[in-house]
Amino acid sequence: MRDGSMQVLSTQRFSLFTVLLAMTALLAMATVPTAQAQSNGEGTIYSRFGLGSLDGFSSSQSQAMGGGGYALRSLNYNPNANPALWSDQVYTRLSGGAGFQSISAEDGRGNSGQLTSGNVQALQFNFPLYERTLGVGLSFQPYSRTNYSAVRTGRAPVGPQKETEAEYEVNFSGSGGLQRLRGGLGYRISDALSVGATADLLFGIIESRRRTQWPDTQALRDVIVSDGVQLSGLTSTLGAHLALADVLASDDALSVGASVTLPAPLSGERYRTLDEDLARDTLSVQRGDVTLPWAGRLGVSYQPNARWSFTLDGLFEPWSTFSTSFSSSGGQTSPARFPVGGTRTLTDRWRLSTGAEVVPAGEDNLAGYFAQVAYRFGGYVEQMYVRPDGQTNLYEFAATAGVSLPTSLAGTRIDLNTTVGTRGTTSNTLVRDTFVGVSLHINFGERWFQRRKLR
Amino acid sequence: MFMRLSWLCAVLVGGAALLSLSACSDSSDVGLGVGPPSDSLQGGQPLTLDVSPSLADTARDVPITGENARQPPNRDAWRFLAGTVNDPASGPGVIEAEGYVDFAGRNSLPSAIASADDADSLTAELRLPTVYLHGIADGEISVEVYDLTEEATMDSARADASFEADEMNPASVSTAQISPTDSLVTIELRQNWIRQNLTVLQDTSDDGLSFEDNFSGFKIVAPNSEAVVGFSSSDAALRLTHVSDTASADFPALKTFTHITERNAASAPTGYKLLQGGVGAGLTMEWDFDAPPLDTLRNAPLNRAEIFVPVDTSELNRRTGPDFSRPLPSGFRVVATRHPDPDTPSCSNIFGVLGLATGNRACTLPLVSSAAPAAALVSNDIARPIFAQSFRRVRETNGTSDPPLFTTFRVFAADRQSADSGSRATLQPGLPTTVPVLIPDQTAPEDPGPPRATLTVTPL
Numbered sequence: 048m049r050d051g052s053m054q055v056l057s058t059q060r061f062s063l064f065t066v067l068l069a070m071t072a073l074l075a076m077a078t079v080p081t082a083q084a085q086s087n088g089e090g091t092i093y094s095r096f097g098l099g100s101l102d103g104f105s106s107s108q109s110q111a112m113g114g115g116g117y118a119l120r121s122l123n124y125n126p127n128a129n130p131a132l133w134s135d136q137v138y139t140r141l142s143g144g145a146g147f148q149s150i151s152a153e154d155g156r157g158n159s160g161q162l163t164s165g166n167v168q169a170l171q172f173n174f175p176l177y178e179r180t181l182g183v184g185l186s187f188q189p190y191s192r193t194n195y196s197a198v199r200t201g202r203a204p205v206g207p208q209k210e211t212e213a214e215y216e217v218n219f220s221g222s223g224g225l226q227r228l229r230g231g232l233g234y235r236i237s238d239a240l241s242v243g244a245t246a247d248l249l250f251g252i253i254e255s256r257r258r259t260q261w262p263d264t265q266a267l268r269d270v271i272v273s274d275g276v277q278l279s280g281l282t283s284t285l286g287a288h289l290a291l292a293d294v295l296a297s298d299d300a301l302s303v304g305a306s307v308t309l310p311a312p313l314s315g316e317r318y319r320t321l322d323e324d325l326a327r328d329t330l331s332v333q334r335g336d337v338t339l340p341w342a343g344r345l346g347v348s349y350q351p352n353a354r355w356s357f358t359l360d361g362l363f364e365p366w367s368t369f370s371t372s373f374s375s376s377g378g379q380t381s382p383a384r385f386p387v388g389g390t391r392t393l394t395d396r397w398r399l400s401t402g403a404e405v406v407p408a409g410e411d412n413l414a415g416y417f418a419q420v421a422y423r424f425g426g427y428v429e430q431m432y433v434r435p436d437g438q439t440n441l442y443e444f445a446a447t448a449g450v451s452l453p454t455s456l457a458g459t460r461i462d463l464n465t466t467v468g469t470r471g472t473t474s475n476t477l478v479r480d481t482f483v484g485v486s487l488h489i490n491f492g493e494r495w496f497q498r499r500k501l502r
Numbered sequence: 503m504f505m506r507l508s509w510l511c512a513v514l515v516g517g518a519a520l521l522s523l524s525a526c527s528d529s530s531d532v533g534l535g536v537g538p539p540s541d542s543l544q545g546g547q548p549l550t551l552d553v554s555p556s557l558a559d560t561a562r563d564v565p566i567t568g569e570n571a572r573q574p575p576n577r578d579a580w581r582f583l584a585g586t587v588n589d590p591a592s593g594p595g596v597i598e599a600e601g602y603v604d605f606a607g608r609n610s611l612p613s614a615i616a617s618a619d620d621a622d623s624l625t626a627e628l629r630l631p632t633v634y635l636h637g638i639a640d641g642e643i644s645v646e647v648y649d650l651t652e653e654a655t656m657d658s659a660r661a662d663a664s665f666e667a668d669e670m671n672p673a674s675v676s677t678a679q680i681s682p683t684d685s686l687v688t689i690e691l692r693q694n695w696i697r698q699n700l701t702v703l704q705d706t707s708d709d710g711l712s713f714e715d716n717f718s719g720f721k722i723v724a725p726n727s728e729a730v731v732g733f734s735s736s737d738a739a740l741r742l743t744h745v746s747d748t749a750s751a752d753f754p755a756l757k758t759f760t761h762i763t764e765r766n767a768a769s770a771p772t773g774y775k776l777l778q779g780g781v782g783a784g785l786t787m788e789w790d791f792d793a794p795p796l797d798t799l800r801n802a803p804l805n806r807a808e809i810f811v812p813v814d815t816s817e818l819n820r821r822t823g824p825d826f827s828r829p830l831p832s833g834f835r836v837v838a839t840r841h842p843d844p845d846t847p848s849c850s851n852i853f854g855v856l857g858l859a860t861g862n863r864a865c866t867l868p869l870v871s872s873a874a875p876a877a878a879l880v881s882n883d884i885a886r887p888i889f890a891q892s893f894r895r896v897r898e899t900n901g902t903s904d905p906p907l908f909t910t911f912r913v914f915a916a917d918r919q920s921a922d923s924g925s926r927a928t929l930q931p932g933l934p935t936t937v938p939v940l941i942p943d944q945t946a947p948e949d950p951g952p953p954r955a956t957l958t959v960t961p962l
Contacts, residue, residue, distance in 0.1 A: 092533030160530030207810035217546035270803035
């Protein structure tokens with residue numbers, strides 16, 4: 048009897064272990080080009096400011112519903128944004144996803160550029176300690192991402208003969224970002240109320256590079272000047288979730304969720320270097336501290352029946368309170384100012400999102416395949432936390448959609464999401480991005496630690 | 503399980519495809535102006551500037567002019583010189599060259615020569631292919647040939663060395679004259695000389711070594727000439743000919759050497775520095791890293807560097823009369839002297855190349871051979887480490903700095919067989935030469951300009 052249960056357990060562990068290995072491989076693929084982030088390619092110029100583009104990924108379900116879902120309960124997902132939702136777990140779950148985004152950037156003069164990037168969006172591992180009562184969540188995902196790229200070209204005389212010229216390119220690029228390693232618990236206090244808390248480790252390197260290169264000749268050496276900042280620190284997120292039933296109709300459900308991330312004191316150093324890789328020569332290093340602002344999230348979700356879910360969410364982060372002890376740059380060898388442009392380029396961030404999900408089959412497990420597919424759509428508007436010129440607030444608008452494909456494994460779904468939107472403006476020498484993104488996620492869930500009874 | 507894995511594979515392939523799509527970017531200048539002016543994306547434009555060194559005609563490095571065909575290094579196309587020249591480009595300077603040649607023995611001789619009892623049945627002559635002419639080309643030159651009194655060690659001897667000769671009794675006939683424009687000149691030796699040396703000339707024992715032990719060689723001078731003539735070392739020969747039999751035997755040259763002296767001190771025309779071949783007068787260049795503009799470039803990343811020493815060939819040609827012949831040197835030699843600071847890296851550490859060290863503190867720099875005769879050019883591969891590492895050393899770190907790598911750079915004329923002999927060949931001593939080279943100084947017009955380091959930097 049013991050042998051039989053061990054075999055079942057061993058098989059289940061093998062399958063999840065295989066997924067874990069595969070996701071690790073996917074993560075490694077993404078990190079090879081830029082060792083400091085799970086990102087590859089080039090993105091918005093606005094990622095040059097602040098800490099980069101903030102990544103608020105919570106779950107693939109919430110991503111397709113506008114990015115909120117702070118109150119959205121689901122057995123198939125464990126949203127990162129509100130740890131109170133981790134109390135509602137049945138399956139041991141491993142989730143991961145990769146995304147691709149294409150940006151068409153346009154400035155006020157009508158110039159445009161095409162930028163693409165790929166990235167791993169998150170790796171999440173959750174399991175219940177007590178089913179539907181106490182759950183554990185672990186995750187590793189980007190907190191911010193810097194991946195801008197812009198090029199200036201020109202010609203310069205070279206060599207002792209004045210008439211000899213060579214074409215050069217000055218490539219400005221950013222890489223890296225902060226990562227967040229999170230661990231926490233969600234606990235259901237009663238049928239209506241759940242709470243949760245996490246400990247979050249933020250760490251990473253944000254680096255800006257200026258590479259002067261010579262596309263037509265090997266006779267001139269490239270010059271790479273890098274300004275980087277390396278930061279790490281701890282913070283915490285506290286969450287609560289209130290679930291109410293039979294509110295507007297029988298068998299409906301109304302949930303209210305909220306979470307607060309505490310201000311995050313980070314310390315580290317910024318540096319300026321010459322060259323790259325092993326030949327890198329450090330010009331200067333300066334230690335300092337920064338404090339990231341708190342973040343508040345509030346969401347409502349309503350499920351009138353088993354087929355439909357609706358969400359409405361809001362986020363607020365007072366980035367105007369961001370503080371730093373890194374002093375302004377001095378001489379030629381000093382690192383560039385952090386954040387770029389100073390704190391006056393930061394402003395409060397808010398975000399409103401809404402979304403809906405429909406599963407035509409509802410709870411009918413015998414319905415056709417496409418009736419069991421979840422169809423999601425949503426949208427959001429966001430005031431960005433960066434304000435590069437110090438006066439023009441920037442907004443991001445996007446529509447989201449996605450499908451969630453059930454698999455033969457109960458608790459496992461494969462999600463395909465897309466986002467289309469725009470950010471910024473072409474006024475005041477700024478840039479408007481029009482972006483299209485797609486992402487692919489696997490949400491793998493199995494029951495673990497369950498002994499099957501042999502008859 | 504198979505179904506799960508197929509799902510998993512499909513997802514992974516899809517994820518990898520999403521990540522790989524990021525290679526389709528097309529960066530542009532969009533976004534360069536975003537941000538406050540003080541922190542906009544600017545800079546990175548390279549800047550090229552010429553940095554002139556201080557110049558002094560104080561360098562002296564008497565060149566090697568001796569060669570032994572049996573001793574390494576084997577120098578192809580070596581030559582030895584004889585004659586006197588007063589080059590208009592050198593001002594009052596008169597260069598006098600005396601040639602020395604010793605011959606290899608033979609292990610056999612034609613029977614008519616080997617058995618000749620009477621010196622009158624033989625004639626002897628020096629057969630010297632001409633490969634170099636510097637001076638007035640028309641007319642004939644009287645030459646004199648003397649026996650060396652003892653075996654001379656000509657191998658790698660420098661031009662200021664000399665070997666004793668019996669100048670009371672010339673070996674050549676008193677009327678010996680050569681035409682410097684002939685491709686081959688012959689100098690007839692006296693019958694009396696043949697008579698005195700008949701036994702030695704007929705000695706083929708020890709594969710000719712006995713001849714070499716007993717015959718010390720010749721000194722060839724042309725003290726009253728107006729040109730210096732150069733003879734091929736590898737093709738020069740002493741020829742014995744039997745008068746009636748017409749049999750002949752050549753003794754090939756084994757060792758050659760040229761002694762070069764300067765009778766009156768040469769001086770450069772106004773606006774020029776003079777490199778004087780043969781006597782080893784060169785140009786000393788020094789770059790001051792504590793003075794502008796180098797002191798402002800300490801932190802500037804270096805894209806490229808070259809050291810360029812132009813030669814004003816048109817000025818040289820302008821100072822040449824219609825009958826005056828002057829070859830342009832097909833090469834130069836640049837020797838950098840390392841700073842005496844004990845922490846100064848070795849030549850091989852600086853350049854990552856072995857074989858550049860010359861003496862304790864000197865590094866011979868490879869040159870771009872094809873730049874000659876118009877210039878001595880140190881390429882980016884060599885010049886960049888010099889300046890990049892010097893900038894790094896003089897840059898203050900924790901309140902201290904080190905001296906630059908090199909104190910001086912000395913430039914000499916070093917003639918080559920051909921200009922395209924490759925940069926490695928520019929490390930070798932040049933062929934014996936007497937030609938002057940005019941280097942424009944700081945007062946020179948823009949073209950060709952003074953010696954300079956041309957640096958392309960990208961300011962931080």
